[in-house]
Amino acid sequence: MSADSKAPPTQAHSAASSPRMGLRERKKERTRRTIRTEAMRLFSEQGYAETTxxxxxxxxxxxxxxxxxxxxxxxxxxxxxDLDPLMIRAVEAQPPELSPLRAFVRATVEVFDALEPDDLEFEYQRMRLIYSVPELASVIARETERNVRMVAQLVAERVGRSADELEVRAFAGALIGAMSTTFDPTTGYGLDMDKIMRVADFLEAGMAL
Structure with missing residues (x-):
C-alpha cells in the first residue's frame, strides 16, 4: 500500500490523542498540532532555514x-x-505467539491503517523534510539510534531478555536498517506494504542472497 496524497495536512497526528483527555489536555493538543501544521506550511513555502x-x-x-x-x-x-506511542502500544498488543519480527510488521500495518489521511500526509511531509534539509542531516543518525533503543526495549520485554544484549540490539538494528530501505525519498515516502512484507520475509529467511 502506498499513499501520495497531495492535500496539505490540516492537523498533525490527531490519532496520538487519547479520547479520554480532559478539556485542558485537548486544548494543549490542539495548540501543539497547530504549531506543527503552521511550521510545516512555512517550511514548505519559504524553506526550513528561512523560517523563524x-x-x-x-x-x-x-x-x-x-x-x-x-x-x-x-x-x-x-x-x-508522534507515532512512537502508537507503535509501542500496537507492538505490545500483538499476540505472544508472533515472532518479534512479525509483531513489528503487523503493528506497523495497524498503526498506518488507522491514521487519518491528513495525519499520514503530515508524517510523509515530516520525513521528506528531514531527509532533504541539510541542517537536519544530523537528525537521521540520532533518530536511527533512538529507534534502535526503542525497538530493543520492546523486543527484550517480548522475549524476556535484556535490551542491552548484543543479539537483541543486533535484531533491533537490523530491523530498523532493513525497514528504512522501503522508504524512497524520491517518491515522497509513501508507505509500500509490499516492500515491507518482502523485507520481513527476507529477514526471516536469514537474508540469503
Whole structure:
C-alpha cells in the first residue's frame, strides 16, 4: 500500500490523542498540532532555514514563549515523532505467539491503517523534510539510534531478555536498517506494504542472497 496524497495536512497526528483527555489536555493538543501544521506550511513555502520561531508562533497565533513551552527548538517541531506511542502500544498488543519480527510488521500495518489521511500526509511531509534539509542531516543518525533503543526495549520485554544484549540490539538494528530501505525519498515516502512484507520475509529467511 502506498499513499501520495497531495492535500496539505490540516492537523498533525490527531490519532496520538487519547479520547479520554480532559478539556485542558485537548486544548494543549490542539495548540501543539497547530504549531506543527503552521511550521510545516512555512517550511514548505519559504524553506526550513528561512523560517523563524517568531514566524511560526505568529502563524499559530501564539507567543514565542508559548512556542517554547511545547517545543525546545525549531528542529524539534520537525523531528518529534508522534507515532512512537502508537507503535509501542500496537507492538505490545500483538499476540505472544508472533515472532518479534512479525509483531513489528503487523503493528506497523495497524498503526498506518488507522491514521487519518491528513495525519499520514503530515508524517510523509515530516520525513521528506528531514531527509532533504541539510541542517537536519544530523537528525537521521540520532533518530536511527533512538529507534534502535526503542525497538530493543520492546523486543527484550517480548522475549524476556535484556535490551542491552548484543543479539537483541543486533535484531533491533537490523530491523530498523532493513525497514528504512522501503522508504524512497524520491517518491515522497509513501508507505509500500509490499516492500515491507518482502523485507520481513527476507529477514526471516536469514537474508540469503
Amino acid at each position: 520561531v517568531e514566524q511560526i508562533a505568529e502563524a499559530a497565533d501564539i507567543s514565542p514563549s508559548t512556542f517554547f513551552r511545547y517545543f525546545p527548538s525549531k528542529e524539534q517541531v520537525a523531528t518529534a515523532d
